[in-house]
Amino acid sequence: MDILFWRQTIVRKYYQNYTLEANRCYFNNCFSISTAWQSYYNDKLIEGYSLITLKAYQVQSNLLIKHFGDIAIDQITNDGLKQYLAKVGETLKPASLAHRVRFIKSLFRWAHEEGKIHRNPFSKLKEPKSGIRVPKFLTEKEIEHLREACQTAKEHAIIEFMYSSGCRIGEIVLINRKDINWSNNSVVVRGKGDKESEVYFNIRSEIWLNRYLNERQDEDAALFVTERAPHRLSIAQTRYIIKNVSLRSEFNKEISPHQLRHSYATHLIDNGAPLEVIQSLLGHEKSKTTRIDAVLSGKQRHEHYSKYF
Missing domain, CATH: 1.20.5 (Single alpha-helices involved in coiled-coils or other helix-helix interfaces)
Structure with missing residues (x-):
């Protein structure tokens, strides 16, 4: 019995x-992490998220799967997620950990809004506090060392253009030859959120760009291309070029592409450019500078660039 x-x-x-x-x-149709990611990716692509942001988020999605397995997303508990973040937090900088938290919050907020989960258990998840870091930049002497280390017209063109335009690397690789306005040394770039902005480059950059383009025998539309079977340079390939140039230079240290952007902004400040001019040239979108950005457009922005850079 x-x-x-x-x-x-x-x-x-x-x-x-x-x-x-x-x-x-x-x-939730057994809404696994990988299934959630693919749907999230498609929706955010339509909303205008940049491919660079989505590529970074895809890495975060893969890391979640690596830790939890490709389980249904509603099986990830508060305790489980805290253990995951605590574990990776032992080796990550606060800014990197905050990036993971932002993705997780964004993914689960989206899943809840789409009705894929009953509730969002991570709506109150907070990002780790990170101190304000002083951006690393190169001195004008170090910029000269970089120039001296360049061995090809392409290396010169990439270094000069990135430094004199202040562009992000993700913007550089998307530029096409036809985008350049040679009459005033400007180019319209597509930045974060697929927003367009006009940037400028100096005469030195113009000289090396022309020399590089005149050497090319391909018909590829991209401004910067690979040597073999010419096609558009990727972000990783562009980073590699800058890394090699920096390691060959006299100061012999690896620099990041974003340091060229920081250097551009720092040297504008050193030359007396007002902060609002720099924010406009860098394409920063902040509520306090919206009105200023509207004023500093077109001809005025170009005049400010010529005056201070």
């Missing part, structure tokens, strides 16, 4: 668990 009772109890418990699992899968 006792054995029969326990058998019935075990079968009943198993059936209840099976039913709960079936109901859960029916509700």
Whole structure:
């Protein structure tokens, strides 16, 4: 009698668990992390998220799967996520950890809004505090060392253009030859959120760009291309070029592409450019400078650039 009772109890418990699992899968169609990511990616692409941002988020999605397995997203608990963040937080800088938290919050907020999960358990998840870091930049002497280390017209053109325009690397690789306005040394770039802005480059950059383009024999539309089977340079390939040039230079240290952007802004400040001019030239969108950006457009922005750079 006792054995029969326990058998019935075990079968009943198993059936209840099976039913709960079936109901859960029916509700969210067993919405795994990978399935959630693909749907999230498609939606955010339509909303105008940049491919660079989405590529970075894809890395975060893969890391979640690596840790938890490709489970249904509603199986990730508060405790489980805290353990995950605590573990990776042992080796990550606060800014990198904050990036992971932003992605997780964004993914689960989206899943909740889309009705894929009953509730968002991570709506109150906070990003780690990170101190204000002073951006690293190169001195004008170090910029000269970089120039001296360039061995090809392409290396010269990339270094000069990135430094004199203040462009992000993600903007550089998207530029096409036809985008350049040679009459006033300007180019319209597509930046964060697929927003367009006009940037300028100096005469030295113009000289090396022309020399590089005149050397090319391909018909590829991209401004910067690979040597073999010419096609558009990727972000990784552009980073590699800048890394090699910096390691060959006299100061012999690896620099990041973003340091060229910081150097551009710092040297504008050193030459007396007002902060609002720099914010406009860098394409920063801040509520306090919206009105200023509207004023500093077109001809005036170009005049400010020529005056201070």
